Amino acid sequence: EAQxxxxxxxxxxxxxxxxxxxxxQNMNHEYMSWYRQDPGLGLRQIYxxxxxxxxxxxxxxxxxxxxxxxxxxxxxxxxxxxxxxTSLYFCASSxxxxxxxQYFGPGTRLTVT
Amino acid sequence: xxKTTQPPSMDCAEGRAANLPCNHSTISGNEYVYWYRxxxxxxxxxxxHGLKNNETNEMASLIITEDRKSSTLILxxxxxxxxxxxxxxxxxxxxxxxxxxFGQGTELSVKP
Numbered sequence: 001e002a003q004x005x006x007x008x009x010x011x012x013x014x015x016x017x018x019x020x021x022x023x024x025q026n027m028n029h030e031y032m033s034w035y036r037q038d039p040g041l042g043l044r045q046i047y048x049x050x051x052x053x054x055x056x057x058x059x060x061x062x063x064x065x066x067x068x069x070x071x072x073x074x075x076x077x078x079x080x081x082x083x084x085x086t087s088l089y090f091c092a093s094s095x096x097x098x099x100x101x102q103y104f105g106p107g108t109r110l111t112v113t
Numbered sequence: 114x115x116k117t118t119q120p121p122s123m124d125c126a127e128g129r130a131a132n133l134p135c136n137h138s139t140i141s142g143n144e145y146v147y148w149y150r151x152x153x154x155x156x157x158x159x160x161x162h163g164l165k166n167n168e169t170n171e172m173a174s175l176i177i178t179e180d181r182k183s184s185t186l187i188l189x190x191x192x193x194x195x196x197x198x199x200x201x202x203x204x205x206x207x208x209x210x211x212x213x214x215f216g217q218g219t220e221l222s223v224k225p
Contacts, residue, residue, distance in 0.1 A: 042215045
């Protein structure tokens with residue numbers, strides 16, 4: 001089944017403890033991106049990647065890192081999480097940056113205390 | 114990017130057509146209209162897109178006015194599983210970072 005998977009789905013952590021949220025797609029998509037969703041602010045793009053080893057900042061990249069070493073994986077790294085990064089995170093992918101349809105993962109709910 | 118205006122909420126009876134309007138009066142000639150939906154904090158799901166002509170797929174129909182300043186998403190026979198927030202998005206095919214700008218959307222409640 002074609003899908004985007006994220007792990008973990010739920011995470012509660014403490015300030016400053018490094019964490020990684022994984023994202024993987026099995027559709028051989030070149031384009032992948034990360035969003036965060038907060039009440040009243042909608043979905044905002046954090047980082048995106050047009051292909052392996054090609055990443056760039058979205059609208060809210062502060063406090064996050066990404067890497068794209070393989071086509072299928074696009075992990076989101078929080079080196080030193082803070083409470084303002086408590087949010088619902090979504091990974092998305094599409095065949096190309098210009099593709100009409102983007103596929104979203106199921107989401108990761110992160111709480112930083 | 115062009116902005117969209119949608120009603121915050123709508124109700125629809127199960128089995129009836131759900132017509133969700135979207136205003137995008139400042140849309141540019143190269144911008145498409147996309148519709149996504151999000152079922153209770155799940156990942157957004159693509160529904161349909163169009164440029165000028167009306168479009169139909171297995172999920173829905175999209176009607177775009179001739180001046181392209183508004184559109185309507187039609188779910189022909191709404192079911193309880195169609196209860197979700199529906200987002201109307203306008204964006205060029207090649208946009209910075211491929212990002213989708215989700216507004217507040219319309220919360221559709223399908224009732225038995």
